[in-house]
Amino acid sequence: MGTDSLMNALAELRARFANALAEFTPDPAQFAAMVKPTQDANFGDFQANCAMPLAKQRGENPRVLAAEIVGKLDIADLCQPPEVAGPGFINIRLRDDWLTEQINRNVVDSRLGIEQVAKPKRIVIDYSAPNVAKPMHVGHLRSTVLGNALYRVAKFLGHHVLGDNHIGDWGTQFGMILFGYKNFLDRAAFEQNAVGELARQYRLVSQLTGFHEAKAEHPKAENRLAQLQSELNAAEPNKPTNDKSAEKTLKKLRTDVSDVREQLTSLKKQIEAVESSPPLKALADAHPQIAELARFETAKLHGGDEENTRLWNQFVPQCLAAIQGIYDRLDIRFDMTCGESFYNPMLADVVAEFQAKGLASESDGAICVFIPGNAAPFIIRKRDGAFTYASSDLATIRYRVNDLQADTMLYVVDTRQSEHFRLLFETAKLWGYGDRELVHVNFGTILGKDNKPYKTRSGDTIGLESLLDAAVARARQIVNENDDSKPEGRELSDAARTSVAETVGIGAIKYADLRHNRESDYVYDEDKMLATNGDTATYMQYAYARVAGIFRRGGINREPLRSGGGRVVFTHPSERALSLQLLRFNEALDGVLAENRPNILTDYLFATANSFSTFYQECSVLKEPDEAIRTSRLLLCDLTARVIAAGLDLLGMKTCEQM
RNA sequence: GCGCCCGUAGCUCAGUUGGAUAGAGCAACGGAUUUCUAAUCCGUAGGUCGGGGGUUCGAAUCCCUCCGGGCGUGCCA
Numbered sequence: 001m002g003t004d005s006l007m008n009a010l011a012e013l014r015a016r017f018a019n020a021l022a023e024f025t026p027d028p029a030q031f032a033a034m035v036k037p038t039q040d041a042n043f044g045d046f047q048a049n050c051a052m053p054l055a056k057q058r059g060e061n062p063r064v065l066a067a068e069i070v071g072k073l074d075i076a077d078l079c080q081p082p083e084v085a086g087p088g089f090i091n092i093r094l095r096d097d098w099l100t101e102q103i104n105r106n107v108v109d110s111r112l113g114i115e116q117v118a119k120p121k122r123i124v125i126d127y128s129a130p131n132v133a134k135p136m137h138v139g140h141l142r143s144t145v146l147g148n149a150l151y152r153v154a155k156f157l158g159h160h161v162l163g164d165n166h167i168g169d170w171g172t173q174f175g176m177i178l179f180g181y182k183n184f185l186d187r188a189a190f191e192q193n194a195v196g197e198l199a200r201q202y203r204l205v206s207q208l209t210g211f212h213e214a215k216a217e218h219p220k221a222e223n224r225l226a227q228l229q230s231e232l233n234a235a236e237p238n239k240p241t242n243d244k245s246a247e248k249t250l251k252k253l254r255t256d257v258s259d260v261r262e263q264l265t266s267l268k269k270q271i272e273a274v275e276s277s278p279p280l281k282a283l284a285d286a287h288p289q290i291a292e293l294a295r296f297e298t299a300k301l302h303g304g305d306e307e308n309t310r311l312w313n314q315f316v317p318q319c320l321a322a323i324q325g326i327y328d329r330l331d332i333r334f335d336m337t338c339g340e341s342f343y344n345p346m347l348a349d350v351v352a353e354f355q356a357k358g359l360a361s362e363s364d365g366a367i368c369v370f371i372p373g374n375a376a377p378f379i380i381r382k383r384d385g386a387f388t389y390a391s392s393d394l395a396t397i398r399y400r401v402n403d404l405q406a407d408t409m410l411y412v413v414d415t416r417q418s419e420h421f422r423l424l425f426e427t428a429k430l431w432g433y434g435d436r437e438l439v440h441v442n443f444g445t446i447l448g449k450d451n452k453p454y455k456t457r458s459g460d461t462i463g464l465e466s467l468l469d470a471a472v473a474r475a476r477q478i479v480n481e482n483d484d485s486k487p488e489g490r491e492l493s494d495a496a497r498t499s500v501a502e503t504v505g506i507g508a509i510k511y512a513d514l515r516h517n518r519e520s521d522y523v524y525d526e527d528k529m530l531a532t533n534g535d536t537a538t539y540m541q542y543a544y545a546r547v548a549g550i551f552r553r554g555g556i557n558r559e560p561l562r563s564g565g566g567r568v569v570f571t572h573p574s575e576r577a578l579s580l581q582l583l584r585f586n587e588a589l590d591g592v593l594a595e596n597r598p599n600i601l602t603d604y605l606f607a608t609a610n611s612f613s614t615f616y617q618e619c620s621v622l623k624e625p626d627e628a629i630r631t632s633r634l635l636l637c638d639l640t641a642r643v644i645a646a647g648l649d650l651l652g653m654k655t656c657e658q659m
Numbered sequence: 660g661c662g663c664c665c666g667u668a669g670c671u672c673a674g675u676u677g678g679a680u681a682g683a684g685c686a687a688c689g690g691a692u693u694u695c696u697a698a699u700c701c702g703u704a705g706g707u708c709g710g711g712g713g714u715u716c717g718a719a720u721c722c723c724u725c726c727g728g729g730c731g732u733g734c735c736a
Contacts, residue, residue, distance in 0.1 A: 049678055086679050366734050382734045389736050532698045534684045542698050550695050622695045
């Protein structure tokens with residue numbers, strides 16, 4: 001395969017442009033990078049935007065320069081003669097013979113034309129990271145789905161990737177279960193379902209703790225409200241006419257008042273939830289110091305207390321096994337699960353090293369790293385001597401660099417922790433890890449239809465499991481309806497329907513998450529993600545199933561088809577469009593990794609499935625009388641199916657042969 | 660108070676280091692089916708890209724400012 005690079009049209013064009021541009025600039029690569037796919041097919045397949053900025057730099061006429069560049073270009077083997085348009089765009093249309101050459105190469109390529117990277121990096125992807133003490137909830141969805149997609153793509157492109165689940169197994173939450181276990185355990189329930197009972201303990205202790213805090217906070221909030229209210233009442237009547245700053249203060253007061261009101265109602269709700277239930281109220285009254293006692297259990301665990309250590313060793317594997325159930329369903333496996341407890345033994349040494357090197361200093365009793373230009377300190381040990389997640393994260397970096405030889409570390413974590421990671425990375429740089437790539441792959445919040453963080457109507461967080469169940473149940477309904485309404489009656493067995501529903505339901509959730517720009521918040525809308533039309537996982541899965549249907553109906557074996565020596569030929573515009581689209585798979589994958597944005601791949605797959613649907617509409621395959629054309633179309637179908645299945649697989653989604 | 664982010668079509672969202680007439684999906688309207696699966700395709704309509712100013716041959720994108728919203732903010736992770 002001496003012409004590997006030809007498989008990537010964009011890269012090849014850029015290389016050719018770089019050659020031509022060498023005569024005009026010392027930095028041809030920068031300008032060659034301005035070759036891009038066109039947005040509008042009327043302008044051809046690719047466009048080069050380099051003439052304008054280059055002309056500006058050289059003080060020349062951009063159109064004239066564009067023509068000169070075209071004159072130096074050696075691309076006649078791949079493109080039709082380029083055209084200069086507008087202020088100096090160079091429009092390029094690939095030659096059909098070159099295109100068919102490439103597509104025929106990909107048709108028989110097991111990697112679908114995707115090369116592995118020349119210089120693989122060792123990448124650690126830190127994602128999902130649930131707290132094992134409590135059930136996974138909607139807040140874990142994005143990290144889990146996004147991280148896994150990046151993991152799969154990086155791996156497919158040939159990087160050495162380690163997926164690491166940095167679980168919370170050592171924090172205050174564990175003290176809460178320990179306290180609950182010792183004081184409130186329902187033994188029978190525990191025998192029957194240990195993890196469920198532990199989760200109940202967590203919720204119970206957390207509720208009681210919250211109750212006492214709310215009790216203490218409530219009068220303070222009322223005072224604050226009263227004070228703000230009176231300030232507002234005083235300010236409101238002498239409303240200034242044209243005083244901007246006074247107006248602003250007034251507005252600020254109003255929002256403060258409504259904020260405190262909101263806080264008050266939520267406190268009341270918390271209090272009422274306990275007080276309206278006599279058994280809960282009795283528990284609360286019996287344990288006024290519950291928060292402190294739970295913290296004490298955590299401290300005992302950290303101190304090596306025998307009983308707590310024994311319970312911890314018993315609980316953690318059980319909790320992990322329960323979480324694994326969700327991962328199995330989501331088709332996710334980690335290479336390693338090194339949580340907080342794994343790094344615990346290293347923390348004292350890390351802090352000592354920072355102190356010894358003079359990188360950290362004491363402030364108000366806490367050990368802090370102060371980064372110039374940052375107001376907030378990076379606290380690596382608290383006043384009470386306990387370590388923080390800052391110290392744990394530093395130990396993690398050291399481990400990943402020294403023991404795992406990581407070049408790149410990705411942290412797929414909520415954007416609200418941006419500041420923490422900024423400080424963490426700065427601190428790591430001071431510590432001597434400035435040569436490693438540390439990236440916070442941040443993402444936004446999943447919102448409910450009220451545009452607030454997604455919660456149940458009563459304000460509880462939504463369990464991940466129930467989210468999956470709901471989507472699958474809805475998918476099952478749709479599968480039933482669709483299959484029942486087939487012209488010749490139902491085609492799927494009950495078992496098949498169940499399996500399709502799982503594939504479609506889980507796919508819907510994942511796709512809905514991945515198709516958004518990760519940095520945006522998005523509204524969780526089950527109706528939309530499971531709609532039978534539109535930009536959904538189902539659309540891609542359906543396109544795949546249609547291809548599978550062709551091969552099934554035609555009784556065609558795909559392996560022999562590929563090796564049968566048939567060739568793709570263009571007889572219809574939709575065949576060309578589909579082929580070009582299929583050849584762009586590598587652009588999409590490169591794009592995903594360049595910015596850690598899987599939505600680039602969802603966009604690509606949607607466009608691909610769309611291209612296919614058009615082709616499917618315009619070109620009959622099995623009914624095509626000309627055998628060469630029929631074979632050509634079968635080859636296109638086969639490659640389409642493989643690209644869609646591979647793309648979905650890289651996003652963590654499955655396909656079905658029939659749906 | 661300080662810091663970060665966002666504001667694009669009626670709704671949900673894309674928009675690649677500044678590029679051509681700002682794009683999808685849904686909803687609306689009009690077409691296509693003796694179905695290789697209509698969970699589809701083709702078309703129409705819909706936007707002062709929050710307002711204003713600036714830089715540029717060229718701005719949704721960069722800078723300033725104002726308005727509106729979200730998030731974070733020294734010992735939770």
